Amino acid sequence: MLTQTELRTVPVNHSHANAVARAAPIRGGIGAIETMGSQMKFGANAEIFGEGEPAEYVYKVVTGAVRTYKILGDGRRQIGGFYLPGDIFGLEIGKEHQFSAEAIKGVTVLVVRRSAIVALAERDCEVARELWSFTGRELKRVQEHMLLLVKSAQQRVASFLLEMSKRLTGTDAIELPMSRQDIADYLGLTIETVSRTMTQLVSEQAIGLPSSRHIVLRNTGVLRRLNG
Amino acid sequence: MLTQTELRTVPVNHSHANAVARAAPIRGGIGAIETMGSQMKFGANAEIFGEGEPAEYVYKVVTGAVRTYKILGDGRRQIGGFYLPGDIFGLEIGKEHQFSAEAIKGVTVLVVRRSAIVALAERDCEVARELWSFTGRELKRVQEHMLLLVKSAQQRVASFLLEMSKRLTGTDAIELPMSRQDIADYLGLTIETVSRTMTQLVSEQAIGLPSSRHIVLRNTGVLRRLNG
DNA sequence: CGGCGGCTTGATCGGTCTCAAGTACGGTGG
DNA sequence: CCACCGTACTTGAGACCGATCAAGCCGCCG
Numbered sequence: 077m078l079t080q081t082e083l084r085t086v087p088v089n090h091s092h093a094n095a096v097a098r099a100a101p102i103r104g105g106i107g108a109i110e111t112m113g114s115q116m117k118f119g120a121n122a123e124i125f126g127e128g129e130p131a132e133y134v135y136k137v138v139t140g141a142v143r144t145y146k147i148l149g150d151g152r153r154q155i156g157g158f159y160l161p162g163d164i165f166g167l168e169i170g171k172e173h174q175f176s177a178e179a180i181k182g183v184t185v186l187v188v189r190r191s192a193i194v195a196l197a198e199r200d201c202e203v204a205r206e207l208w209s210f211t212g213r214e215l216k217r218v219q220e221h222m223l224l225l226v227k228s229a230q231q232r233v234a235s236f237l238l239e240m241s242k243r244l245t246g247t248d249a250i251e252l253p254m255s256r257q258d259i260a261d262y263l264g265l266t267i268e269t270v271s272r273t274m275t276q277l278v279s280e281q282a283i284g285l286p287s288s289r290h291i292v293l294r295n296t297g298v299l300r301r302l303n304g
Numbered sequence: 305m306l307t308q309t310e311l312r313t314v315p316v317n318h319s320h321a322n323a324v325a326r327a328a329p330i331r332g333g334i335g336a337i338e339t340m341g342s343q344m345k346f347g348a349n350a351e352i353f354g355e356g357e358p359a360e361y362v363y364k365v366v367t368g369a370v371r372t373y374k375i376l377g378d379g380r381r382q383i384g385g386f387y388l389p390g391d392i393f394g395l396e397i398g399k400e401h402q403f404s405a406e407a408i409k410g411v412t413v414l415v416v417r418r419s420a421i422v423a424l425a426e427r428d429c430e431v432a433r434e435l436w437s438f439t440g441r442e443l444k445r446v447q448e449h450m451l452l453l454v455k456s457a458q459q460r461v462a463s464f465l466l467e468m469s470k471r472l473t474g475t476d477a478i479e480l481p482m483s484r485q486d487i488a489d490y491l492g493l494t495i496e497t498v499s500r501t502m503t504q505l506v507s508e509q510a511i512g513l514p515s516s517r518h519i520v521l522r523n524t525g526v527l528r529r530l531n532g
Numbered sequence: 533c534g535g536c537g538g539c540t541t542g543a544t545c546g547g548t549c550t551c552a553a554g555t556a557c558g559g560t561g562g
Numbered sequence: 563c564c565a566c567c568g569t570a571c572t573t574g575a576g577a578c579c580g581a582t583c584a585a586g587c588c589g590c591c592g
Contacts, residue, residue: 146451149531154454156447169440174447197433201425204432208425211436212397215443219384219402222446223374225453226382226492229548256571264454266549271572288556288571303377457580484539497580499540516539516588 113186118179124166127176131168133187137161140183141253144175145261155262157217158254160243167193167210180254225264232263233273234302237283241293248293256288341414346407352394355404359396361415365389368411369481372403373489383490385445386482388471395421395438408482453492460491461501462530465511469521476521484516 115138118124124135127146135142142159156175159165166177167190197204224232236259237250244250252259260267274291277283282299284292293299343366346352352363355374363370370387384403387393394405395418425432452460464487465478472478480487488495502519505511510527512520521527 148451148454152454154451156450169437169443174444197436198429201427201429201432204429204436205425208432208436208439209397211439211443215397215439215446216402218443218446218450222384222450222453223376223382225450226376226380267571268550268573269548272548275572494581495539496541496582500580503540 112192113188116185116187118183118185120179120181122179124177124179124185125173127173129173130171131166131173131190133166134164134190134193135159135166135177136164136186138184138186140185141180142177142183142185143180143254143258143262144177146175153261154264155258157221158258158262160253164210167207167214169211180258229263229265229269229273230276231302232265233259233270233277234282234299236263237277237291237293238296238299238303241296248296250291250293252289252291340420341416344413344415346411346413348407348409350407352405352407352413353401355401357401358399359394359401359418361394362392362418362421363394363405364392364414366412366414368413369408370405370411370413371408371482371486371490372405374403381489382492383486385449386486386490388481392438395435395442397439408486457491457493457497457501458504459530460493461487461498461505462510462527464491465505465519465521466524466527466531469524476524478519478521480517480519 113136118140124142125131125133137159139161142163142165144156144159144165145153146156147153157165158180166173168174193203193207197207224235227235240252241248241250244252254262256267256270260270263270265273274283274285277299278285280298282293282295284294286292341364346368352370353359353361365387367389370391370393372384372387372393373381374384375381385393386408394401396402421431421435425435452463455463468480469476469478472480482490484495484498488498491498493501502511502513505527506513508526510521510523512522514520
């Protein structure tokens with residue numbers, strides 16, 4: 077239950093006054109956040125936006141990592157997704173954010189006003205298509221996440237490691253930005269089960285674990301087989 | 305594991321030769337399936353489309369009920385969603401269906417070529433927005449489904465009944481179109497656990513169960529409290 | 533009436549959670 | 563440089579929830 081320390085190294089409000097850079101808007105929608113966005117920084121565990129707040133901005137991770145989450149009725153936290161450099165998050169169809177978002181560690185993001193993109197999409201069908209396409213990819217991602225949650229602990233952890241390997245570096249050696257608690261809340265497990273499963277995978281020669289956040293995939297075949 | 309009988313009462317191919325009605329195309333995108341679509345019928349358990357097949361058509365349920373699903377690596381079936389009269393399904397961003405779809409019982413659907421809608425969206429931004437909006441609602445639905453899967457059996461069943469009550473009739477008396485196996489595969493439980501949980505809810509006065517598919521919500525407060 | 537599929541109920545097993553210590557690591561201050 | 567502390571992580575023992583295996587029941591249709 078939210079063991080994490082609630083230190084917010086950057087005071088946040090929704091005027092987002094701490095923008096540090098601004099480039100001239102040229103054209104394009106979501107794919108052109110680079111050219112029309114402002115850059116912002118958030119410290120570790122800083123809240124970027126909260127569930128239910130107006131979805132005024134769309135974000136793209138430049139460096140660092142972000143988690144989105146919901147607090148369930150019984151106090152547990154379910155993480156909806158991890159967003160790594162290059163990933164876009166915070167784009168909603170409706171007026172409000174469905175999940176909260178926090179920086180996992182220090183993060184730099186590009187920010188664009190949602191209204192700017194939506195306005196563009198009203199004139200430029202190509203932009204509208206990009207919005208649709210983005211939400212479609214997000215849908216696919218959540219569908220896969222859903223499928224994860226009906227598997228065994230071993231399968232969930234194995235799938236998670238394969239996913240992170242692909243997204244972080246594409247190689248077998250990965251440096252996890254998130255804590256065991258984050259992983260547990262993403263996979264719908266407890267921190268103890270995640271930890272135990274990791275050591276189990278080590279003893280099965282499937283992974284190496286030189287340090288708790290540094291993981292080496294030794295036998296992706298075994299991991300993939302677990303995946304189903 | 306797929307106890308269901310594989311009887312396909314309607315032979316299906318992708319030319320969809322068994323269209324029974326055609327109306328003149330007037331205008332509008334996804335909201336205008338009515339005016340530009342053909343009507344089709346599928347018998348109980350008939351396959352409407354398969355995972356990985358080209359997503360040539362978009363469907364809207366007129367009568368009956370549809371399930372989408374995936375078969376997991378270990379042979380289990382996970383149901384992605386139930387689609388009831390008025391619901392649209394089968395609309396993909398990419399070229400292929402991500403899930404398979406079957407009629408739960410006899411079903412009548414309206415069908416439109418995906419390409420027709422997409423072509424419209426390239427010229428009419430309002431149509432493009434409708435596509436985005438639809439996929440956004442689907443995303444929200446899947447997110448909620450994901451949240452279901454990390455709850456207790458009681459919570460899952462209670463949430464399911466509340467959802468069905470809202471979508472089927474809006475009243476407290478519901479007639480489920482799907483079997484216990486379907487419900488189990490939707491909730492990530494076994495058929496036995498679903499059954500036991502139902503009788504448990506009966507003994508707690510939360511629901512009435514005059515027959516296995518006919519359910520009366522007696523105490524929605526209790527159900528909602530379970531929901532979290 | 534018999535048979536079959538869908539549903540319920542019972543007994544036991546097993547995987548994950550819970551509660552509780554113990555360990556490793558990084559930072560801070562003496 | 564080391565002692566200390568706090569946090570993150572690991573490990574262990576036992577409880578509990580849902581899965582599994584196995585019967586039995588019910589409704590429907592031939």
